Amino acid sequence: MEAQSVPTTGVIPADALLKHWQGHRRLTRRMIEAFPEDQLFSYSIGGMRSFGALAQEMLGMAVPMVEGVVTGEWNPYAGAKAMTRDELLKGWDESTERLNSLWPQIPPERFQEHIVAFGEYPGLLYDLFLYVIDNEVHHRGQGYVYLRALGIEPPPFYERD
Amino acid sequence: MEAQSVPTTGVIPADALLKHWQGHRRLTRRMIEAFPEDQLFSYSIGGMRSFGALAQEMLGMAVPMVEGVVTGEWNPYAGAKAMTRDELLKGWDESTERLNSLWPQIPPERFQEHIVAFGEYPGLLYDLFLYVIDNEVHHRGQGYVYLRALGIEPPPFYERD
Numbered sequence: 210m211e212a213q214s215v216p217t218t219g220v221i222p223a224d225a226l227l228k229h230w231q232g233h234r235r236l237t238r239r240m241i242e243a244f245p246e247d248q249l250f251s252y253s254i255g256g257m258r259s260f261g262a263l264a265q266e267m268l269g270m271a272v273p274m275v276e277g278v279v280t281g282e283w284n285p286y287a288g289a290k291a292m293t294r295d296e297l298l299k300g301w302d303e304s305t306e307r308l309n310s311l312w313p314q315i316p317p318e319r320f321q322e323h324i325v326a327f328g329e330y331p332g333l334l335y336d337l338f339l340y341v342i343d344n345e346v347h348h349r350g351q352g353y354v355y356l357r358a359l360g361i362e363p364p365p366f367y368e369r370d
Numbered sequence: 371m372e373a374q375s376v377p378t379t380g381v382i383p384a385d386a387l388l389k390h391w392q393g394h395r396r397l398t399r400r401m402i403e404a405f406p407e408d409q410l411f412s413y414s415i416g417g418m419r420s421f422g423a424l425a426q427e428m429l430g431m432a433v434p435m436v437e438g439v440v441t442g443e444w445n446p447y448a449g450a451k452a453m454t455r456d457e458l459l460k461g462w463d464e465s466t467e468r469l470n471s472l473w474p475q476i477p478p479e480r481f482q483e484h485i486v487a488f489g490e491y492p493g494l495l496y497d498l499f500l501y502v503i504d505n506e507v508h509h510r511g512q513g514y515v516y517l518r519a520l521g522i523e524p525p526p527f528y529e530r531d
Contacts, residue, residue, distance in 0.1 A: 219380025220387065220481035221496045229500055254415065255518025320381035335382045339390055340528075346504050347527055350511025357416025366508055367501075 227312045230342050232369030237345055238301050239364040240352050246294045252355055260355055263348040264297055265289040270341045272304045274326060275311045286327040388473045391503050393530030398506055399462050400525040401513050407455045413516055421516055424509040425458055426450040431502045433465045435487060436472045447488040
């Protein structure tokens, strides 16, 4: 922690932010399942990364970010290791449980604290969490194009249950 | 308004949420500028909408959502009308100003109010706002693939100034 901003009244509760994120994560999980196994780590457009590689990045950011916040201990950012689709889904589900258990350990007043995530990304807690969520939404949007280009109908964006 | 949920302590201030959104909107604006004019409303992959059409959807959601919240008056959702790239950018900048003037008119306690946006989308205010922001991030991610497929380097995702 470098400094602390003046606390201001918040309008989104901490548990609602986690619920929002887990809704996105359920949709991203459906995207991983929607990819044919042989395309998940190979298909690409315009030289971009495969959706499998993007999902590994998401895994490498989610739990490590929240764990770093809770414990104050950070490792340099690293994407999850190469895996099969089943291993990716297993890692995804383990992250889901881990996020659910870590999140309530963050006191609400800490969300406006300024930290340096992974030892190199400075920001307020809520901005860092929003960044991780947005990064997932951003890359998942990329995955929607991959699926459409493969002739596969992606799961609906608004469906988060 | 259908019902009101029990207020819970929030961790993201209202002005921070607008600042976050406007940061995303600056990046989306750079994406609109990055598209060649002749591709903005025509280029597509996998039968998806053009980036210009997606940006029109974003315009049709942003101010009308916040205006509806502030005034309590809703029209059915409609995307912005077909336009040139310059008209789109002009509409974008007008929306930026309008959002800045409307947003502070929403009392913080209203963010946990349950409403029916556009007369058909029920939800808590903060969830509806997050949906509009996420929808922009999602479709902009799609635009990144279009640009890469066109051989154009998109603006960096993390740059929001």
